[in-house]
Amino acid sequence: MVTNPSKSFWSKxxxxxxxxGSLVCIGLDSDISLLPKHLLHEANPVFxxxxxxxxxxxxxxxxxxxxxxFYLKDGMRGIDALYQTLEFIPEEIPVIIDAKVGDxxxxxxxxxxxxxxSYCADAITINPxxxxxxxxxxxxxxxxxxxxxxxxxxxxxxxxxxxxxxDEKIASLITSYSSRRLGAVVGATQTTDLQRLRSxxxxxxxxxxxxxxxxxxxxxxxxxxxxxxxxxxxxxNSSRGIIFKDKxxxxxxxxxxxxQKLHSEIRQLLET
Amino acid sequence: MVTNPSKSFWSKxxxxxxxxGSLVCIGLDSDISLLPKHLLHEANPVFxxxxxxxxxxxxxxxxxxxxxxFYLKDGMRGIDALYQTLEFIPEEIPVIIDAKVGDxxxxxxxxxxxxxxSYCADAITINPxxxxxxxxxxxxxxxxxxxxxxxxxxxxxxxxxxxxxxDEKIASLITSYSSRRLGAVVGATQTTDLQRLRSxxxxxxxxxxxxxxxxxxxxxxxxxxxxxxxxxxxxxNSSRGIIFKDKxxxxxxxxxxxxQKLHSEIRQLLET
Numbered sequence: 001m002v003t004n005p006s007k008s009f010w011s012k013x014x015x016x017x018x019x020x021g022s023l024v025c026i027g028l029d030s031d032i033s034l035l036p037k038h039l040l041h042e043a044n045p046v047f048x049x050x051x052x053x054x055x056x057x058x059x060x061x062x063x064x065x066x067x068x069x070f071y072l073k074d075g076m077r078g079i080d081a082l083y084q085t086l087e088f089i090p091e092e093i094p095v096i097i098d099a100k101v102g103d104x105x106x107x108x109x110x111x112x113x114x115x116x117x118s119y120c121a122d123a124i125t126i127n128p129x130x131x132x133x134x135x136x137x138x139x140x141x142x143x144x145x146x147x148x149x150x151x152x153x154x155x156x157x158x159x160x161x162x163x164x165x166x167d168e169k170i171a172s173l174i175t176s177y178s179s180r181r182l183g184a185v186v187g188a189t190q191t192t193d194l195q196r197l198r199s200x201x202x203x204x205x206x207x208x209x210x211x212x213x214x215x216x217x218x219x220x221x222x223x224x225x226x227x228x229x230x231x232x233x234x235x236x237n238s239s240r241g242i243i244f245k246d247k248x249x250x251x252x253x254x255x256x257x258x259x260q261k262l263h264s265e266i267r268q269l270l271e272t
Numbered sequence: 273m274v275t276n277p278s279k280s281f282w283s284k285x286x287x288x289x290x291x292x293g294s295l296v297c298i299g300l301d302s303d304i305s306l307l308p309k310h311l312l313h314e315a316n317p318v319f320x321x322x323x324x325x326x327x328x329x330x331x332x333x334x335x336x337x338x339x340x341x342f343y344l345k346d347g348m349r350g351i352d353a354l355y356q357t358l359e360f361i362p363e364e365i366p367v368i369i370d371a372k373v374g375d376x377x378x379x380x381x382x383x384x385x386x387x388x389x390s391y392c393a394d395a396i397t398i399n400p401x402x403x404x405x406x407x408x409x410x411x412x413x414x415x416x417x418x419x420x421x422x423x424x425x426x427x428x429x430x431x432x433x434x435x436x437x438x439d440e441k442i443a444s445l446i447t448s449y450s451s452r453r454l455g456a457v458v459g460a461t462q463t464t465d466l467q468r469l470r471s472x473x474x475x476x477x478x479x480x481x482x483x484x485x486x487x488x489x490x491x492x493x494x495x496x497x498x499x500x501x502x503x504x505x506x507x508x509n510s511s512r513g514i515i516f517k518d519k520x521x522x523x524x525x526x527x528x529x530x531x532q533k534l535h536s537e538i539r540q541l542l543e544t
Contacts, residue, residue: 069382110341155454156403
């Protein structure tokens with residue numbers, strides 16, 4: 001298979017960052033039970049919702065990230081919504097399917113085949129618990145990019161990830177491959193964790209979940225998780241804070257305003 | 273929600289074990305690209321395949337385990353096949369959806385809602401990397417059972433799971449909950465690992481993947497992974513070795529013979 005470099009996640013991200021200055025990743029956690037009521041009459045409510053969210057937030061989006069769980073929840077219609085959403089998002093904007101898959105052999109081949117070849121996602125999230133074997137299917141597909149779970153911000157990250165430097169061992173696995181093929185999921189946690197993991201992974205893309213519109217967290221992320229201010233190598237994800245901020249007929253306009261607000265806050269922090 | 277205890281995975285497993293003496297879990301890794309060619313003309317080839325596999329192997333099955341990756345790979349039709357398969361398998365036979373999900377909060381709620389409430393699976397497999405938070409959605413649903421990834425048999429299990437006793441820390445998390453709600457995925461590896469993990473989890477159900485028809489592995493598993501011979505608390509999974517042993521028009525008869533063979537080998541080992 002011949003790869004056109006401009007089609008890879010890494011190059012789409014770089015181009016989008018340079019052209020728009022955006023670092024906002026819009027999380028499409030499009031839970032059927034949380035949609036604005038008026039959309040439930042649509043043939044495919046989840047796709048109808050996503051279409052309006054994408055149209056309204058696209059100017060501020062460096063990437064979109066649909067979360068598989070919410071598409072499975074709506075059955076076959078949900079899977080159809082996922083397909084339609086990926087088809088609807090313009091080619092130049094990279095898409096990450098968030099499913100935190102971590103398996104081996106023909107199972108991982110099937111996930112990569114589904115997400116990358118069939119749904120045409122540019123990247124997937126990966127759970128590395130079973131070790132480097134989980135990466136081989138992804139790495140053998142020259143178009144695919146993986147964000148590997150490294151540190152999360154939930155309380156029980158202390159059970160395993162923060163014990164015996166497991167997060168640093170995962171970082172070491174990530175940096176043993178090209179930064180154009182693998183990045184890291186790094187929860188927005190303590191300043192020291194962000195600094196520590198960035199120093200271990202100087203060039204890797206960080207996908208950072210768990211940011212609300214709180215200036216505090218955001219400031220620490222921009223300051224300590226960026227590679228440099230001109231080349232931050234981060235994607236700051238916001239899901240519910242943007243897409244479900246409002247449930248009225250105006251939800252998409254409100255989502256647009258929230259995405260713009262987060263984008264502006266990030267721009268300001270980058271410029272100071 | 274009122275739980276009928278006889279509907280739980282744990283009690284279905286116990287009943288099935290007592291009634292049939294079977295410990296064989298049939299892995300429905302029903303990859304569209306590996307199906308017998310004559311089935312590709314069916315409206316839903318994956319379901320047509322599963323129906324025949326289930327009908328022919330059911331007498332030897334303590335459980336069935338569809339692997340999500342292969343259903344996603346066939347798009348909407350694949351998800352339809354998964355629904356139809358779960359509907360087709362008789363109520364009294366427990367079904368595990370293998371997706372090794374490991375997420376938190378509303379994402380994990382959505383997975384549990386999809387797999388347990390909507391697809392009506394009795395159990396799911398879980399990746400515990402993010403810590404105990406990944407268990408709360410499952411445990412708050414009284415009908416759901418989880419098999420938590422503890423040790424796997426792939427070479428790179430040594431990257432993380434076999435370092436700093438991570439497998440034992442996971443075992444300790446599993447045993448902090450009821451054995452009627454959580455079991456462990458334990459790869460068929462070294463005798464010493466099987467003994468060690470069984471001694472740490474004396475009453476938990478072990479889901480054991482990676483068994484071919486090799487007498488050696490199987491003997492070690494029966495001997496060292498069973499709780500007792502009268503109450504082994506194990507499920508021995510075989511996928512490709514049963515379902516894809518033959519690709520001719522007779523594939524289902526061959527699958528039946530393979531399931532029967534594995535069942536007989538296990539019975540013999542239990543009786544010696």
